[in-house]
Amino acid sequence: MKPATSIETGVSYSANGWLHHFEHDLQDIIAHNCTYIVHCFSENEMIFARKRTRQFFQMTRDAGLGCWANPWAVMGLFGGDQFSAFVPRNPEACQILSTGQRAPAACPSAPETRTAMKLWIDMATDFGADTIFWDEPHLYIPDWDDLHFAPDEAFACFCPRCRDSFQARFGQPLPDSLTPEMRLHREDLMVDFLTEMIGYAHDKGAKNAITLLPVDDDASESLPWNRIADIRGLDTFGTDPYWFLHGKDCEACVGGQMKQTMDVCERRGLTPHFWAQGFGIPSGREHELETGFRLAVERGAQSIAVWGMHGNAAWDGASEDPEKVWDVVGKTFGALRNR
Numbered sequence: 010m011k012p013a014t015s016i017e018t019g020v021s022y023s024a025n026g027w028l029h030h031f032e033h034d035l036q037d038i039i040a041h042n043c044t045y046i047v048h049c050f051s052e053n054e055m056i057f058a059r060k061r062t063r064q065f066f067q068m069t070r071d072a073g074l075g076c077w078a079n080p081w082a083v084m085g086l087f088g089g090d091q092f093s094a095f096v097p098r099n100p101e102a103c104q105i106l107s108t109g110q111r112a113p114a115a116c117p118s119a120p121e122t123r124t125a126m127k128l129w130i131d132m133a134t135d136f137g138a139d140t141i142f143w144d145e146p147h148l149y150i151p152d153w154d155d156l157h158f159a160p161d162e163a164f165a166c167f168c169p170r171c172r173d174s175f176q177a178r179f180g181q182p183l184p185d186s187l188t189p190e191m192r193l194h195r196e197d198l199m200v201d202f203l204t205e206m207i208g209y210a211h212d213k214g215a216k217n218a219i220t221l222l223p224v225d226d227d228a229s230e231s232l233p234w235n236r237i238a239d240i241r242g243l244d245t246f247g248t249d250p251y252w253f254l255h256g257k258d259c260e261a262c263v264g265g266q267m268k269q270t271m272d273v274c275e276r277r278g279l280t281p282h283f284w285a286q287g288f289g290i291p292s293g294r295e296h297e298l299e300t301g302f303r304l305a306v307e308r309g310a311q312s313i314a315v316w317g318m319h320g321n322a323a324w325d326g327a328s329e330d331p332e333k334v335w336d337v338v339g340k341t342f343g344a345l346r347n348r
């Protein structure tokens with residue numbers, strides 16, 4: 010067990026291109042007792058903002074903070090609010106849904122997908138990221154799409170590669186429901202992909218952190234926590250139990266997810282990680298952030314983070330009193346780091 014003072018505290022950062030704003034934000038982030046920044050490094054930045062990304066990463070390190078790079082919605086395979094440039098350029102590499110629709114997300118089985126992911130890792134590490142943050146990896150989830158591209162019950166993947174590999178493995182065509190074989194096929198798609206990518210980043214000298222969705226075992230979007238945690242090169246493992254978003258009780262939600270997180274981390278020596286939601290917090294409930302963070306640390310979390318700064322005031326879905334949220338985050342981080 011590390012001493013309590015080793016708690017790391019992070020905040021996500023996205024969608025700003027101005028250096029003078031970032032200089033100001035860096036001081037703001039440090040004043041709110043953060044020890045690392047999770048930079049959202051999307052395909053947009055890969056194409057249009059390489060120089061600026063390198064500068065931001067360097068400034069982060071120069072300020073003494075940890076510099077995490079998050080493949081923000083890259084190829085539709087991770088959490089985030091961005092479109093993919095890869096998808097329209099590589100239609101044959103995309104997931105096909107049970108409805109027959111081509112999803113706006115890459116299939117992990119496609120060689121093009123893996124090549125593009127390695128290019129992203131190369132850039133992120135070359136620009137100075139010390140940690141690659143694998144954020145909510147998932148196959149296409151229809152109900153995340155506010156434009157309702159596909160019915161909620163649709164699932165992937167029925168692309169020609171997946172059809173062939175499933176037939177070869179199970180001696181039957183892909184089923185039209187989530188049979189145990191189909192679940193295993195879907196799990197293996199992501200586990201194999203992440204195994205290759207996490208190993209690749211590890212061999213380049215980066216640390217790897219992952220956050221898996223806090224879903225029930227039988228949910229269609231769930232990934233097998235233990236299999237993911239066994240991946241070579243993984244350093245940090247956690248989840249993001251957003252109790253405001255899902256209408257759950259803070260202590261029950263955090264306590265339950267932290268127990269599962271610790272079960273996975275302790276026997277492997279992984280750093281337990283915890284995210285709290287900084288967006289969409291109703292006025293008057295900001296104190297629950299302190300409750301959630303304290304409980305997570307009491308239960309063993311060594312790395313805690315908030316999505317994102319100033320109650321996500323720059324986005325739709327901002328907290329009702331974003332400055333209050335940011336104030337609670339800063340004070341809680343300070344108190345937990347100096348326990």
Ligand SMILES: [Zn+2]
Nearest residue numbers: 116166168171
């Ligand atoms: Zn596929």
